[in-house]
Amino acid sequence: MATLVKKFGGSSVATPEKMHGIVDRILRERQPDDRIVLVVSAMGDHTDDLLTLAAKVNPEMPKRELDMLLATGEQVSIALMASAFCAKGQPAVSFTGAQAGIKTNDKHSKASILDVQACQVKQALDEGKIVIVAGFQGITDLGQITTLGRGGSDTSAVAIAASMHADLCQIYTDVDGVYTADPRKIPAARKLDVISYDEMLELATLGAQVLNNRSVEMAKKYHIELEVLSSLTRA
Ligand code: ADP
Ligand code: ASP
Ligand code: MG
Secondary structure, three states, rough: EEEEEEEEEHHHHOOOOHHHHHHHHHHHOOOOOOOEEEEEOOOOOHHHHHHHHHHHHOOOOHHHHHHHHHHHHHHHHHHHHHHHHHHOOOEEEOOOOOOOOOEEOOOOOOOOEEOOOOHHHHHHHHOEEEEEOOEEEEEEEOOOHHHHHHHHHHHHHEEEEEEEHOOEEEEEEEEOOOEEOOOOOOOOEEEEEEEHHHHHHHHHHHHOOOOOOOHHHHHHHHHHOOOEEOOOOOO
């Protein structure tokens, strides 16, 4: 039995077909007793679209309201992903960041995770459900919705993995691993079989968005093993 946290970025959940592809793959690849938590981002360019919309209404939108707006992107994808599992006969339940117990400070639009109280997540896993958590968002002590900054779903996944003592945190994205440089820009970039936390942190800090740098810091701190995989091909 393994506890696995699997994070799917925006491009991986951009369409209903992609969502069904993820569901089929997870049901095919899982071992009978695996406890599986998915962390998902907003579909495709949904977060960018919401930012464009916000700018049209108020170019200086209050950050609290911007977080309220942006957090809806992930809420769309978690409800759809949970329903995609249910359509295949697999019980599943979605949780917002708040419901998953992701507590943050009150720095709207760039909040930091302070603690994860994942009791609802654990209970749903005990009931045999696959759990889908909204990435990128949390809640303050005072009940305000926050977001973690662009690319923040990676950090959500690592924080949940740490709180669950997960065996592995798998980051599924649109490339099949971490390369020496962005493989979309540098065709000669080489895929790395293994990379240390510090080397990954350096790449992330230099702008390699394949892993958000705060997620790498947190993975290092809590000794979480991270694996980067393509969401399109079989592992
Ligand atoms: P997601 O939406 O799944 O979170 P991102 O767009 O945030 O995906 O990150 C994946 C992208 O990171 C890839 O499409 C790739 O172009 C880019 N990237 C930048 N640097 C690297 C690198 N060193 N190795 C792999 N991918 C990289
Ligand atoms: N949806 C958010 C973003 O586009 C968070 C994420 O994808 O990690 O930045
Ligand atoms: Mg990302």
